[in-house]
Amino acid sequence: MARTVTFSKEYLMKKSVEFIKKYGYSNLTVRELAKYIGCSTQPIFKNYANFELYKSDLKNYLRKDYEIFINKYIDLGNYLYTISYAYSLYAKKEPNVFYSLFMTELAGTRTIDEVLNTERNIKTIEAIMKQYSISLDKAKSIYRDIRFYTHGIATQLCVKSIKLTDKELSCLIKDSIKKHMN
Secondary structure (H helix, E strand, O other), X not given: XXXXXXXXXXXXXXXXXXXXXXXXHHHOOHHHHHHHHOOOOHHHHHHOOOHHHHHHHHHHHHHHHHHHHHHOOOOHHHXXXXXXXXXHHHHHHOHHHHXXXXXXHHHOOOOHHHHHOOHHHHXXXXXXXXXXXXXXXXXXHHHHHHHHHXXXXXXXXXXXXXXXXXXXXHHHHHHHHHHHHO
16 A cells, blocks of 8 residues: 655645745646645645635745745844845745745735734834834834835845845945935
8 A cells, every 4th residue: 555645734835935046936726736746636635625715824834934034134123124125135045936926916915004004114114203203204204115116126136126235235224214304
């Protein structure tokens, strides 16, 4: 009798992230993942009734990878700069995961108000208020502008349409923040 190998959701998620880092999200299908792991599609469908449930877990798992990365750079005393820099640096260092999280349907669609009112962004806005001694409205405005400016840089880094050293990246973000504080 053939031995049955079981694959946990955790294992499937780890392998999915590896696959995305190597081949990109656009190449991820159940068949391609199974081929990459070296199994049939059955273990995947045994853990997930459908691909939507799988993608939901995948998004959460990719976000953990992102959170681990950016938390290495966060300084609450200079939160706007450090989170902006880390976000862009992640796009540069992990373009396939960045693309998956922020440039595909996994990102979802949100209004500007929804973006500003997520837990992490509220934390950033509160840190901006404290660091620069400014009002909530001013902090939201600055965060919104820097966030979308930074996303533009990160997107270009992700798709390799711009080359920036880490120092150049840092200077761009710092200069933009400085301009918004005047």
